[in-house]
Amino acid sequence: MALESLRYRRGSLEVLNQRLLPGQLRYERVGGVERAWGAIRDMEVRGAPAIALLGCLSLAVELAAGAGPSEDLGALEEFVGQKLGFLLSARPTAANLGREAERLRAFVRQRVETPGVTPEQLRESIIEYIEGLLEKDRRDNRSIGAHGASHILGRVPGGGPVTLLTHCNTGTLATAGYGTALAVVVGADRVAANGDVANKIGTFQLAVAARHMGIPFYVAAPSSTCDPTLASGRLIPIEERPGTELTHLGGVLLADPEVDVWNPAFDVTPHELITGGIITEWGVFAPSELCRALAERGEH
Structure with a gap:
């Protein structure tokens, strides 16, 4: 069975501490954005896609636990933006987290501007959006492998x-x-x-x-x-x-x-x-x- 850098289910997130490999195989709980920031900064998680996913999923965990404002759309949007800004300060070179944060902010803005959306619906839609990034990452990775293999093998006589x-x-x-x-x-x-x-x-x-x-x-x-x-x-x-x-x-x-x-x-x-x-x-x-x-x- 392949190693997993992250283990996630609604409201729960664990990260494989890669600083301990290969001597130890230890998954550690990530209860929110602050712990994710530390894991990213200290290189417990590595690889730009995994960094982006850990950051976003840690926000989903906080939101699932009821963190942030619950009665005002604008306040919840600001809460999400502040959390994303904090995560971006962890490591400056990897672009994926910044890109996903930008897309998430745009998604939240779109939802806030949708007539009739309640704060609870906004919270749920953000969590679902972030959870969708997991499957998108796997699809993208398979596509990259397929395109790469086809291109390289096509150049071999x-x-x-x-x-x-x-x-x-x-x-x-x-x-x-x-x-x-x-x-x-x-x-x-x-x-x-x-x-x-x-x-x-x-x-x-x-x-x-x-x-x-x-x-x-x-x-x-x-x-x-x-x-x-x-x-x-x-x-x-x-x-x-x-x-x-x-x-x-x-x-x-x-x-x-x-x-x-x-x-x-x-x-x-x-x-x-x-x-x-x-x-x-x-x-x-x-x-x-x-x-x-x-x-x-x-x-x-």
Whole structure:
């Protein structure tokens, strides 16, 4: 049975603490947004799709428990907006949470403007909307895998065997339980308008090596990872992690206590190194064409 990064049912949410893997397999209760913020910030959950889902589902848990105003539509809308804003402060690089928050805010605004909607109906519709993101994530992941496999195998003469190298957390633990990069090379946390990609440290080096060796280099990412507001990768905010992640292991200091540490969590791969393409749930696109193609589909 595949590992699950998240376990959810109405009013209940658990996250697999990935900081403890592989030594321990422990699911921890997420009772609301504040706990989700900590899990995202401390990298207990990893992978941009899983981060987005944990954040949104933690809000659904709070709403199911009756948190927030119960008698005023505008006050409930403001409550949801504040919670989403707080979640977005946890980690700056991954785009999916921001994209889903934007869509959720738009959905709530639409519901508030619907004649006759009561606060209780608004609350229920928000919970149902968020729960729908779980199945959408699984559908999108399967589509990404199918498009990637078809595109890669179509470039192999005679349908011979294919050797793939994956980088970063691209399997079930990065998503709601299926995985984005089952048939491709790397995942992504944010894609700029020109196709530059931010992903875990080491992605850029692999892209350079693949280019030198003439090996196609692919990125697999759901459309929500694309950020058309950023012209290029130079504008992507790069999260820096605590230096202790490199100087300590299991609480034991492994380096000189005075050593300076720079610990960026991501690097940026220029679009010209993504020679295979960017694989989304809508198909495979050349990096420079992705955001424009998604805009034409109404995705952004």
